Amino acid sequence: MNGLKRVVITGSGIYSALGFTPGELFDNLAAGRSAIVRGGEEEDFLPTAPASRDPERFRVLPRTLRRAMAPSACFTAMAGLAAMRDSGLSQDELLALNAGCAVGSTMGSVSTLREGYSLVLSGQSDRLSPMHFFKCASHTTAFNLARTLGLNGAIYSPCSACASGLQSMGLGAALISAGQETVMFCGGADETGSEVSGSFALMYAHAPAEGDLAESSRPFSAHRKGLVCGEGAAVFCLEEYDHAVRRGAKIYGEIVGYSSNSGGNGLSQSDAPAIARCMADTCASAGIAPADIDYISAHATSTLQGDAAEAAAIREVFGSGVPVSSLKGHLGHTLGASGPLEMAAVFEMARHGILIPTRNLDEIDPACAGIDHVTELREKRIRIFFKNSFAFGGINASLICKLNV
Amino acid sequence: MNLTRDEIIEAVNGALVNEMELDPADLAPDKTFFEDLGLDSLDMVDLMIGLQRKFGISLRENEEIKQVRTLGDVYDFFEKNQAMLTAQAEAAKAAAQAAQSQPPKE
Numbered sequence: 001m002n003g004l005k006r007v008v009i010t011g012s013g014i015y016s017a018l019g020f021t022p023g024e025l026f027d028n029l030a031a032g033r034s035a036i037v038r039g040g041e042e043e044d045f046l047p048t049a050p051a052s053r054d055p056e057r058f059r060v061l062p063r064t065l066r067r068a069m070a071p072s073a074c075f076t077a078m079a080g081l082a083a084m085r086d087s088g089l090s091q092d093e094l095l096a097l098n099a100g101c102a103v104g105s106t107m108g109s110v111s112t113l114r115e116g117y118s119l120v121l122s123g124q125s126d127r128l129s130p131m132h133f134f135k136c137a138s139h140t141t142a143f144n145l146a147r148t149l150g151l152n153g154a155i156y157s158p159c160s161a162c163a164s165g166l167q168s169m170g171l172g173a174a175l176i177s178a179g180q181e182t183v184m185f186c187g188g189a190d191e192t193g194s195e196v197s198g199s200f201a202l203m204y205a206h207a208p209a210e211g212d213l214a215e216s217s218r219p220f221s222a223h224r225k226g227l228v229c230g231e232g233a234a235v236f237c238l239e240e241y242d243h244a245v246r247r248g249a250k251i252y253g254e255i256v257g258y259s260s261n262s263g264g265n266g267l268s269q270s271d272a273p274a275i276a277r278c279m280a281d282t283c284a285s286a287g288i289a290p291a292d293i294d295y296i297s298a299h300a301t302s303t304l305q306g307d308a309a310e311a312a313a314i315r316e317v318f319g320s321g322v323p324v325s326s327l328k329g330h331l332g333h334t335l336g337a338s339g340p341l342e343m344a345a346v347f348e349m350a351r352h353g354i355l356i357p358t359r360n361l362d363e364i365d366p367a368c369a370g371i372d373h374v375t376e377l378r379e380k381r382i383r384i385f386f387k388n389s390f391a392f393g394g395i396n397a398s399l400i401c402k403l404n405v
Numbered sequence: 406m407n408l409t410r411d412e413i414i415e416a417v418n419g420a421l422v423n424e425m426e427l428d429p430a431d432l433a434p435d436k437t438f439f440e441d442l443g444l445d446s447l448d449m450v451d452l453m454i455g456l457q458r459k460f461g462i463s464l465r466e467n468e469e470i471k472q473v474r475t476l477g478d479v480y481d482f483f484e485k486n487q488a489m490l491t492a493q494a495e496a497a498k499a500a501a502q503a504a505q506s507q508p509p510k511e
Contacts, residue, residue, distance in 0.1 A: 064443075065424045067451070123501075127458060130450045265442050 001256060002285060003177025008405060009252040010244050010397025011089070011185075011237030013082025014344045015075040017051045017230055018331060021082070025341075025346035028358045029330050030377060034214035036228050036332055042111070044194040046201060046215045047209050049230030049332030051075060058272045065148055066136035070109030072108065073144035075233035075337070076189040080145045083185060087237035090248055099183040100153030102140040102172045103235065104164025105336040110193030112136035117327045128225050141336075149185060159336075161323050162299075164188045164261070164388035166397040168337030170258040173399075182240045189233035190335035197229040202383025203268055205303045217333070218360035219300035219326035220368040227301040230332030234340035241405075246296045256384075257400030266394015270309035275396050276316045279388070282398035283317070291319045292384060293400070295355060297342050299388040300326035301305065301333045309366035310388065316372070322386075325374040339389035344402070350382035350403050407491075413483045417476070420455045434477030442476075456483075462490040463497060 001007060011359075012022055017035035019025035039048035051071075058066055058074045060081075069077060084094070107113065112135040119127050134140060139157030146155045159168040165188020170184035188194075200206035207216040207226040218224040236252075244251055259281035260324075263271030283290050296314060300307045307326075314324060327342050334341050349355055355378040364373055387399045408416070421427045425448060431441075438444045444452070453464045460483070464470050468487070473479050483490075 067448075126463065127454055129454060317469045 001173060001258060003174065003179040004179045005177050005253045006241035007065065007176045008241050008244050009236050009238045009255065009401070010240055010249040011083040011087025012252060012275050012344055012347065013084070014084060014232065014234045014341055015051060015078045016232040016334070016341055017049045020078070021366045022344045022348045026352065029327065029345055030354065031343040032359060033357060034330055035230060036213050036216055037347060038209055038213055039192070039197070042114070042193055043229070044198050044201065044285060045209055046197050047207055047213045047228045048192050048197065049228055049334070050065060051232045061148065065144070068131050069144050070112040070135040070191065071231070072105050072109045072189045072233070073117070073135070073140045075191070076103055076141040076145050076187070077148040079187060079233040079235040080149055080185055083235040083237050084149050087312060088212045088237070088238065089183065094183065094185065095152055097182050098153040099151050099185065100155060100181055101142055101145050101151055101185040102156040102158065102168040103145050103185070103187050104158040104160065104168045105141045105188065105190045106159070106161045106196060107162065108136040108138045108140045109191060111191060112197040113195065114193065141233070151185065152179065160395045161391040161393065162333065162335050162338060163389040163391035163395045163397045164336035165341070166387060167260060167400055169236065169238070169255070169399055170216055170260060170397060173255040173258055176238055176240050182243050184238045185235050185240050187233060187235035187340040188336040188338070189281060190212045190337050191231045192229045195292060200229070205268070215360045217302045217329045217394060219298070219328050219358050220311060220364055221340070221361050222363045222365040224270065224302045224304065224307065224365070227303050227328065228332040230334040232331070232334050232341055234337055234344050236340060236343070251405055253401040253403040254405040255399060256402045257282045257288060258398070259285055260397040261393065262394040262396065264394070268392055270306045270352065270390060272309040272312040272393060274394070275310060275313035275390065278396040279313060279317045279386070279398050282386070282400055284364065286400045288384060288400060291321060292380045293318065293322050293386045294384055295346065295349070296322055296324040296386045297346050298326040298386070299338070299390045300358070301328050306390065308365065308367040310390070311371055315327070315370045319374065320370055320372050322379060323355055323372045323374045323378065325356060325358040327356060329361070330351045333385060339397070340386060343387050346385050350385070353379055353381055355380045408483070408487060410467050410484050413480055416459055417456065417479055417483070420452055420459065424451065424455055432476060434475065434478050436481060438476070460490070462494045489490060
């Protein structure tokens with residue numbers, strides 16, 4: 001980051017299909033568990049990786065908050081509350097700091113959109129709840145997080161589909177780095193539904209419901225047939241370094257590099273040269289040589305073209321010397337949540353000194369070869385890690401985090 | 406809609422307990438929605454939408470329902486107006502069916 005201030009992460013919270021705390025998520029990932037099951041009608045019976053939508057879980061949120069929340073916002077609020085508790089910052093301190101947030105999702109809430117247009121198209125628009133807008137607005141995850149934590153600072157919601165979460169992290173880091181903010185809660189969230197998974201299926205980019213569904217998401221594999229949509233949320237507390245040190249906060253790591261770009265004409269196809277440029281720019285923004293990165297948490301969603309493009313870009317920028325894995329074989333593609341959620345897993349990998357392998361990577365696709373694929377649990381000290389997120393519309397985003405600061 | 410007062414109370418209170426998560430013990434006729442029960446104007450719209458569905462009526466254009474302050478006001482409103490509301494809803498339904506059966510205009 002080339003700003004005035006250093007930016008550190010001082011709180012972490014998640015809500016996922018494989019755990020409600022980073023530790024629980026790590027244990028399930030390390031055990032090789034998959035969250036993928038057969039979807040119902042709402043997912044067009046495609047494989048899916050659902051997080052719990054049990055209303056009882058969300059009862060910790062007061063009704064006055066919950067009434068404006070669809071599952072995507074509930075996931076965010078749960079993760080955000082955990083991040084706030086973890087940060088050690090009280091609500092009064094956050095108010096005094098004018099703390100803000102940046103959280104994005106793919107399309108607000110697909111389940112609420114569906115409920116809404118079902119009523120409108122059947123001539124029952126007078127039955128729409130006044131809460132409908134608040135549940136499915138594109139920035140629902142962000143303002144509902146702000147309401148939950150009582151944040152009175154800036155609310156941003158970068159909605160860039162599967163890069164929403166990582167772009168939110170980058171935005172929050174840039175604002176703190178520039179001296180405009182002291183504390184920002186940043187992350188991403190999403191919920192599954194056929195409006196999303198069906199779109200991938202139409203493009204032949206979704207894995208079919210056949211065979212052992214736990215093996216249906218296979219990043220970098222020669223046998224991959226497409227991605228599987230998942231859901232969940234992750235929120236981090238980003239804080240200006242000196243402020244964190246002064247209050248004696250626990251520091252997970254420092255965001256030292258971030259970059260986002262596009263190929264200029266992207267729709268659904270990944271652009272390897274643009275991805276490579278994004279990753280190289282991120283290293284440059286951190287002042288870190290690619291060879292100094294200890295681990296790359298890949299975006300790799302298990303699509304034919306996307307995984308090959310990312311592998312080609314990693315090959316070009318990092319060569320074969322940096323371990324790479326994707327968590328989408330376990331969690332599916334959690335869309336807007338994926339960047340921050342997978343980062344939460346990496347912090348746990350670093351704490352344990354263990355890299356989680358790419359699940360279902362039994363035979364590496366030759367188009368994805370030439371990089372150091374992690375195919376089984378591997379002991380490794382992570383001092384600096386790299387995170388990728390890409391999205392439809394030609395959006396690329398990369399972030400570098402340095403631990404032990 | 407042809408309900409006794411007790412049935413109206415049961416339906417309205419049921420909506421308040423299920424939708425607004427209020428304690429049944431708090432639901433006395435003299436309780437005001439905003440001050441005593443802690444609801445706001447958006448909750449009131451949601452409550453009315455739920456009652457519309459439950460009773461098969463339309464309250465959207467009704468001015469009197471917008472003036473209610475206490476739980477007792479709502480019981481009174483439905484007790485007093487149920488015949489009129491039912492007639493209105495049936496007339497609206499008949500009009501919609503008639504409109505659907507009209508041949509499309511060129």
